[in-house]
Amino acid sequence: DGGITQSPKYLFRKEGQNVTLSCEQNLNHDAMYWYRQDPGQGLRLIYYSQIVNDFQKGDIAEGYSVSREKKESFPLTVTSAQKNPTAFYLCASSMGSLETQYFGPGTRLLVL
C-alpha cells in the first residue's frame, strides 16, 4: 500500500475556519484530482490538475481552493465559504488525463 497518501485521516473544522487537506503521491503521475463523497451519492469532482502550476474547477469547486506547486503534491483547502463541508474527501492521481485513476485512503472532515 502507498503510492498516494492523504492526511490526516480525520479533520475537524470550526465554523469560519479554513482547513487544508494534504495529498501526496510518489507515482510520478502528472494528473491529480480531488473528489467529495457524501452518503448516498457518488463521488463528485472538486478540482483537478493535469500538470504542475495548472488546475481546473470540477463540478463543485465553490468554497474550495487548490494549489499545484509540486508534481507530487495537490493540497485542498476547504474555506469558510463552503457551507456544507462535512464529507469524505478522496484524492486521486493518474499518469495522464485519460489514464486510470488511483485513489488515496481519504480524509473525513467534520465540522464542530
Place this chain on the structure above:
Amino acid sequence: AQRVTQPEKLLSVFKGAPVELKCNYSYSGSPELFWYVQYSRQRLQLLLRHISRESIKGFTADLNKGETSFHLKKPFAQEEDSAMYYCALLTGANNLFFGTGTRLTVIP
C-alpha cells in the same frame, strides 16, 4: 448531460450464485467506462475498464452501446466479493463521473 446510474443501492446473493451489478450511462460522446471497488477498510481501487476487455477476479463487464449499459457480472459469487462497487464514466473533458454505488453482500 453525462450521467451514471446504478439502480441498486444494495444487492445480496448467496455464495456460488451468479451476480450482476447494473450500470447505465448517459453520454453523447464515445464512452470510456470503469468499475471501481472498495473493500472494507481499503481504499477505492480500479477493478476493470472496458477498453482492457479483461476478466479481473472472475468479473467481466461488456459495454453495450445500444442499451447504454456496462453491467458487471460474475458467474459464481465468493464471500470476498462483498464490497462497494462504483461504475464510472470518463468524458473527454477529463471528468470521471461516478454512480452512487452498489453494496454487494455475498451470503455464505
